[in-house]
Structures are given as C-alpha cells and as structure tokens.
Amino acid sequence: MLRRSALALLVVASAAPALGQSYPSKPITMIVPFAAGGPTDITARIVGERMGKLAHAAPDGYTIGIVHLGTNVVNGIIYKNLNYDLLGDLVPVARLPSNPLLVVTSNQVPAKDMKELVAYLKANADKVSGGTAGMGSGSHIGVLAFHAGTGTSYQLVPYRGTGPAVQDLIANQIQIMIDQSSNSLPHVRAGKIRAYAVASKQRSAAAPDIPTTAEAGFPGIEVTIWQGLWAPKGTPADIVAKLNAAAVAALKDPEVRRKLEDLGQDMPTPEQMQPAAFDAFQRAEFAKWKPIIEKANVKVE
Numbered sequence: 001m002l003r004r005s006a007l008a009l010l011v012v013a014s015a016a017p018a019l020g021q022s023y024p025s026k027p028i029t030m031i032v033p034f035a036a037g038g039p040t041d042i043t044a045r046i047v048g049e050r051m052g053k054l055a056h057a058a059p060d061g062y063t064i065g066i067v068h069l070g071t072n073v074v075n076g077i078i079y080k081n082l083n084y085d086l087l088g089d090l091v092p093v094a095r096l097p098s099n100p101l102l103v104v105t106s107n108q109v110p111a112k113d114m115k116e117l118v119a120y121l122k123a124n125a126d127k128v129s130g131g132t133a134g135m136g137s138g139s140h141i142g143v144l145a146f147h148a149g150t151g152t153s154y155q156l157v158p159y160r161g162t163g164p165a166v167q168d169l170i171a172n173q174i175q176i177m178i179d180q181s182s183n184s185l186p187h188v189r190a191g192k193i194r195a196y197a198v199a200s201k202q203r204s205a206a207a208p209d210i211p212t213t214a215e216a217g218f219p220g221i222e223v224t225i226w227q228g229l230w231a232p233k234g235t236p237a238d239i240v241a242k243l244n245a246a247a248v249a250a251l252k253d254p255e256v257r258r259k260l261e262d263l264g265q266d267m268p269t270p271e272q273m274q275p276a277a278f279d280a281f282q283r284a285e286f287a288k289w290k291p292i293i294e295k296a297n298v299k300v301e
C-alpha cells in the first residue's frame with residue numbers, strides 16, 4: 001500500500017552548518033499511498049512544495065510517507081497480518097492538518113436534507129452504491145460511522161483513492177461518499193455534488209452553510225481524518241528533527257495555511273506536530289479506534 005505513488009522533493013540546502021552539507025543532497029521521496037488528485041495527494045503537494053524550501057542535515061532521510069488515521073491506525077486493527085508494525089517500524093515525523101468528513105451525494109439523489117437522504121437510502125439500499133478508497137481508508141471509516149449512526153447500509157465500491165471516486169460521484173456512477181473535505185468541497189462549491197452534513201462537532205469555517213451531523217439530526221457521527229509524516233525506523237533523530245522543523249515552518253506559512261484551510265482542513269499546533277506528541281497521539285488513537293472497528297466487525301476480503 002505504501003509503495004503506490006511517490007512525490008519527489010528536492011530540498012535546497014539552508015545555512016544550518018551544524019549538520020554539515022550532506023543532507024539533503026538528492027531528492028527526498030514522499031510516498032503518497034493513494035491515487036493522485038485525492039485529499040492525501042493534495043496535502044502532500046501543498047505542504048511538500050513548501051517544505052522543499054527548508055531542510056539541511058545529516059544523511060538518510062530520503063524516504064518519508066504522508067499517511068493518515070486509516071493507513072496508520074485502522075489498517076493495523078483491520079489487517080491482522082501486515083508485514084510491518086505501524087507503531088514499531090515507522091518513526092513519526094510530524095502531525096499534519098486534519099480533514100473533517102463530508103456526507104456528499106451525486107446531484108441525482110432526490111433528497112434535500114440528511115433526514116430525506118437517510119429515508120431514501122433505507123428505501124433504495126439495493127440501488128445505491130457508495131465509493132471508498134478501500135478497506136481501512138478514511139472514506140471507509142466514514143462509511144462505518146455513517147452506517148452505524150443512521151442504520152443504513154449500501155453497496156461499497158473501492159477505488160485507488162477518493163480522487164477518482166469523486167469523479168464517478170459527479171457522473172452519478174456512484175451515489176454517495178463520506179469524503180474528506182479537501183477532496184469534496186471544491187466540487188460542492190461548483191455545484192457538481194451535494195453536501196448534507198459535516199461529520200464534526202463544529203461547522204467547517206470553510207463551509208459555514210453545511211450543518212453538522214448533529215444539527216442535521218444524527219448526533220455522534222463524527223470522524224476527522226488526521227494526516228501525518230512518517231519515516232522508516234532507524235532514520236536518525238536529527239534528520240527527523242530537521243524534517244519536523246520543515247513541516248512546522250511549512251504550516252506557519254500564511255499561503256500554505258490559506259490553501260489548506262480553504263479546503264476545510266484543520267491545522268495542528270506546532271506542539272501537536274512534534275514527533276513525541278504525535279507518537280503519543282497515534283497510540284491513543286489505536287486505543288480509541290480498536291473497540292469501534294472491532295464492534296463494526298469489518299470482514300477483510
């Protein structure tokens with residue numbers, strides 16, 4: 001899963017002589033485990049491009065990955081025989097912004113609000129298909145919460161990422177997604193798909209007209225897909241610190257923040273972005289999601 005696609009980062013050496021001039025002396029590869037054009041790719045490009053302008057340190061930090069709640073927590077709960085340990089074989093580098101999930105449908109779905117949508121889904125369960133980025137992905141976690149919170153169920157269609165999935169939603173090849181804001185919001189604004197609610201306690205500052213799931217009559221359906229950067233185990237601590245500093249600086253950049261917040265993403269604090277804090281957060285998320293995912297009784301095909 002982690003080897004699907006990559007984004008090459010060329011980092012220009014900065015003036016920090018302490019770590020010598022050797023790192024980085026060649027492009028750093030940022031692995032994006034989902035299809036191009038989707039939410040994870042969007043974050044990788046916006047943050048990665050800005051990071052490219054900062055790093056300078058000792059060697060070996062040439063492969064990093066941008067992943068999220070689904071790939072780095074839920075997958076570890078769903079898939080019993082992963083050939084790597086999500087907590088042991090990867091080094092947390094920096095926590096990145098998080099994406100609240102939106103309940104969105106194609107424009108052909110005859111429902112004007114979430115209550116009508118749920119009634120429609122219950123009456124047409126065999127006619128409706130929902131798109132996800134596969135088992136354990138953010139959009140799949142969203143479906144689990146949506147089904148549990150509404151008592152609905154419908155056919156799931158897996159895609160390589162929600163980038164291609166949302167194109168099929170626009171074309172009404174599928175009818176519903178519980179999708180990361182940064183992927184769906186531009187299409188909602190363009191009137192190509194319809195949004196019913198944001199699966200969060202607060203409305204999104206980027207979309208104040210979209211009610212929360214609680215306001216729409218379905219309290220408790222709240223899922224936010226946090227994202228982060230990881231490096232392989234054994235990556236020297238000073239390189240992790242260097243990459244973290246580049247990510248923290250990138251998220252302090254007003255233009256980077258504007259682009260991500262305009263897509264409905266929520267920013268972590270510099271303290272939350274620190275490797276140790278991120279590691280503790282990931283472990284707490286494992287403890288939180290394990291009973292939820294096990295209760296959902298997800299069958300791995």
Ligand code: MLT
Nearest residue numbers: 038040137138139161162
């Ligand atoms: C993507 O970039 O396609 C996503 O992160 C997919 C997902 O997890 O739903």
